[in-house]
Amino acid sequence: MHHALTVLNRASLRRRFDAYADVPWDEPDMTFDLDDPRLELPVSDPLGATDWYRSQPAETRRRLGLHFVCAQLRVGMDFEAVLSEGLLELGRTLELEDPARRYVLHEVIEEAQHTLMFRELILRSGLPTQGLTGLDRLHSYTVPKLARSFPEYFFFFVLGGEAPIDHAQREALRRRGEVHPLIERVMRIHVTEEARHLSFAEGFLRERVPRLGRARRAFLAFRVPIILGEMSKRMLEVPGWLAREYRIPSAVRREAYRQGPLHDARLAAGARSVRRLVEDIGLTGPVTDRLWRHWRITAPDAHARALA
Numbered sequence: 126m127h128h129a130l131t132v133l134n135r136a137s138l139r140r141r142f143d144a145y146a147d148v149p150w151d152e153p154d155m156t157f158d159l160d161d162p163r164l165e166l167p168v169s170d171p172l173g174a175t176d177w178y179r180s181q182p183a184e185t186r187r188r189l190g191l192h193f194v195c196a197q198l199r200v201g202m203d204f205e206a207v208l209s210e211g212l213l214e215l216g217r218t219l220e221l222e223d224p225a226r227r228y229v230l231h232e233v234i235e236e237a238q239h240t241l242m243f244r245e246l247i248l249r250s251g252l253p254t255q256g257l258t259g260l261d262r263l264h265s266y267t268v269p270k271l272a273r274s275f276p277e278y279f280f281f282f283v284l285g286g287e288a289p290i291d292h293a294q295r296e297a298l299r300r301r302g303e304v305h306p307l308i309e310r311v312m313r314i315h316v317t318e319e320a321r322h323l324s325f326a327e328g329f330l331r332e333r334v335p336r337l338g339r340a341r342r343a344f345l346a347f348r349v350p351i352i353l354g355e356m357s358k359r360m361l362e363v364p365g366w367l368a369r370e371y372r373i374p375s376a377v378r379r380e381a382y383r384q385g386p387l388h389d390a391r392l393a394a395g396a397r398s399v400r401r402l403v404e405d406i407g408l409t410g411p412v413t414d415r416l417w418r419h420w421r422i423t424a425p426d427a428h429a430r431a432l433a
């Protein structure tokens with residue numbers, strides 16, 4: 126881990142972005158305009174693929190497409206706040222010489238830039254958004270404390286917040302030219318820096334989980350699929366407040382998120398790197414695998430094998 130951290134620390138200096146200097150916010154083609162078809166949800170999106178969505182007026186399709194991106198970024202801002210608080214907590218437990226003590230600060234700085242960037246994009250859309258609500262919100266205040274008492278558990282929350290959205294953003298970036306340039310720029314900066322964050326979290330878990338006692342390992346094996354399943358849902362499905370605002374019928378949400386193969390494939394793809402990690406560090410077993418299937422976060426082929 127020591128060498129990997131030195132590499133990460135150097136990379137944090139080489140490729141870094143500023144939320145204002147590196148995004149051309151005021152260039153004319155960066156404004157959001159409901160005449161722009163690039164704001165629509167693509168057919169590869171489970172909701173975008175429904176007949177209900179396709180039969181909406183063009184302006185509604187675009188407004189909802191943009192609104193969904195803003196809703197995701199708003200939840201992303203909350204996740205990043207939880208992550209940053211936890212990293213600061215963790216940093217204080219580490220030796221001054223430990224390169225991880227430096228790395229967590231690079232990561233906090235980057236998350237602050239992301240949060241600035243997300244906030245600016247949401248404000249420019251002019252659309253109202255909500256972050257985490259209810260129990261999720263309450264829970265989000267306790268998670269950072271774990272970084273001190275049970276850091277391995279904390280880092281699985283980190284992966285739950287970062288892995289599914291990272292995958293969704295990479296998928297969107299592959300549709301070059303079909304994504305609004307401002308959204309594309311913000312996503313590109315984000316995935317570049319997230320790659321380092323994911324590698325730090327994974328490296329930390331690979332090193333530390335095998336040293337844990339049996340009880341904590343069993344606890345993690347049981348909790349990880351639940352965390353990952355819940356957090357993927359929060360990030361990849363249209364939240365209730367947005368569904369109400371656009372009067373999306375519940376049958377349409379079921380069709381998009383409970384019945385179709387598109388959403389399952391996306392959930393599994395977003396969880397794939399975490400699944401590989403838990404297999405490598407021995408946090409799987411027949412009982413907990415059922416939880417992975419219940420949350421539909423195992424790869425479709427593994428899913429099919431399990432059913433056979």
Ligand SMILES: [Fe+2]
Binds near residue numbers: 235239319
């Ligand atoms: Fe971020």
Ligand SMILES: [Fe+2]
Binds near residue numbers: 287319
């Ligand atoms: Fe991150």
